[in-house]
Amino acid sequence: MPPTIQAHEFKAHCRTTPKDDEDETDVHMRSKTRYADGTVKLRNPNIELMDQDILYHVALGSESHDLREMFGDVKFVCMGGTPKRMENFAHFIMDEIGYKLPAGTQLQDISEFSYRYSMYKVGPVLCVSHGMGTPSISILMHEVIKLMYHAKCIDPIFIRIGTCGGIGVDGGTVIITEDALDGHLRNSHEFTILGETVHRPAKLDKKLARELKSLASADDPYDTIIGKTLCTNDFYEGQGRLDGAFCEFTETDKMNYLEKLRDNGVVNIEMESTIFAALTHHAGIKAAVVCVVLLNRLNGDQVNAPKEVINEWQQRPQILVSRYIRKVLAQHGQLKSLFGHHGSIKSPRRFKLVQQESQAHD
Ligand SMILES: O=P(O)(O)O[C@@H]1C[C@H](O)[C@@H](CO)O1
Numbered sequence: 001m002p003p004t005i006q007a008h009e010f011k012a013h014c015r016t017t018p019k020d021d022e023d024e025t026d027v028h029m030r031s032k033t034r035y036a037d038g039t040v041k042l043r044n045p046n047i048e049l050m051d052q053d054i055l056y057h058v059a060l061g062s063e064s065h066d067l068r069e070m071f072g073d074v075k076f077v078c079m080g081g082t083p084k085r086m087e088n089f090a091h092f093i094m095d096e097i098g099y100k101l102p103a104g105t106q107l108q109d110i111s112e113f114s115y116r117y118s119m120y121k122v123g124p125v126l127c128v129s130h131g132m133g134t135p136s137i138s139i140l141m142h143e144v145i146k147l148m149y150h151a152k153c154i155d156p157i158f159i160r161i162g163t164c165g166g167i168g169v170d171g172g173t174v175i176i177t178e179d180a181l182d183g184h185l186r187n188s189h190e191f192t193i194l195g196e197t198v199h200r201p202a203k204l205d206k207k208l209a210r211e212l213k214s215l216a217s218a219d220d221p222y223d224t225i226i227g228k229t230l231c232t233n234d235f236y237e238g239q240g241r242l243d244g245a246f247c248e249f250t251e252t253d254k255m256n257y258l259e260k261l262r263d264n265g266v267v268n269i270e271m272e273s274t275i276f277a278a279l280t281h282h283a284g285i286k287a288a289v290v291c292v293v294l295l296n297r298l299n300g301d302q303v304n305a306p307k308e309v310i311n312e313w314q315q316r317p318q319i320l321v322s323r324y325i326r327k328v329l330a331q332h333g334q335l336k337s338l339f340g341h342h343g344s345i346k347s348p349r350r351f352k353l354v355q356q357e358s359q360a361h362d
Pocket residue numbers: 080081082131132133161162163164235270271272
């Protein structure tokens with residue numbers, strides 16, 4: 001049984017959140033979120049007092065599984081909305097980093113029996129689906145951050161691979177988030193904890209964003225840009241769409257709003273970036289968000305690109321992230337088979353074959 005913790009003790013333990021306008025230096029943050037050997041330290045003293053920690057929504061537990069043995073080598077946690085995208089990414093990254101599964105085995109959905117999220121592990125890369133919106137990704141992230149702690153992972157890097165609507169940006173463009181903004185254009189995420197409003201900075205790693213951008217190739221038949229991302233709690237009214245079940249504003253209101261976003265440097269809209277940035281920053285985890293644009297919202301609301309086109313677009317953030325993973329592994333002499341110089345990519349055609357294979361296994 002977990003120990004009982006008095007409310008005032010709990011508050012004293014947990015009230016480490018900086019105020020709105022405060023920030024923490026990297027050194028201060030590191031001492032809060034890392035042990036001396038670089039393994040993840042939780043900002044919650046209750047967990048280590050518990051006999052076991054059940055990561056219910058990913059169907060894992062600190063006593064039922066040897067989490068250190070299973071996940072201790074994880075360096076990159078890649079997440080995206082759908083189970084299929086993350087399964088495809090797992091197959092793709094396996095090929096890209098030359099990772100070989102033990103003979104006679106195939107990739108398995110580790111969280112299959114949670115019936116909530118999907119999780120695949122390819123050597124140092126964990127590929128997890130997070131569902132749609134803040135509540136879904138928030139639950140997943142608490143459990144995955146705890147997983148990093150139980151597994152004693154060293155300095156893991158989290159990357160969200162998503163889709164979004166563009167503001168003055170065409171479908172197929174890849175956008176790396178510079179700052180994640182909430183619906184009030186604040187660079188923070190608003191939590192309600194014990195009935196109180198708490199803001200945590202929605203900070204992503206700027207250096208990582210620049211590094212990802214540097215891996216875009218002049219030969220890519222699409223643009224890769226960096227900009228601000230608006231995060232909303234809804235796809236329809238929350239993103240100023242006229243085509244939801246309800247709409248109580250005019251097209252002019254909508255366009256004025258989108259123009260205002262553009263004037264504030266917002267280039268895309270999605271639904272997870274502020275919570276993703278806030279939780280990773282609070283955990284001292286380096287993180288980035290890379291999304292592909294499905295439509296230019298200045299031209300409409302409906303996602304009407306053909307399925308095959310959308311499928312090809314969704315591979316683009318994955319290609320960029322795989323270049324980054326390959327580069328880091330190569331720097332550490334951990335790339336099992338190097339094909340071409342680091343940062344080079346396989347052709348999209350080859351990726352398609354990998355996807356078809358994985359679909360054939362469905
Ligand atoms: O990662 P995905 O493609 O799920 O991200 C965006 C934001 C919402 O989750 C969803 C809305 O269609 O797509």
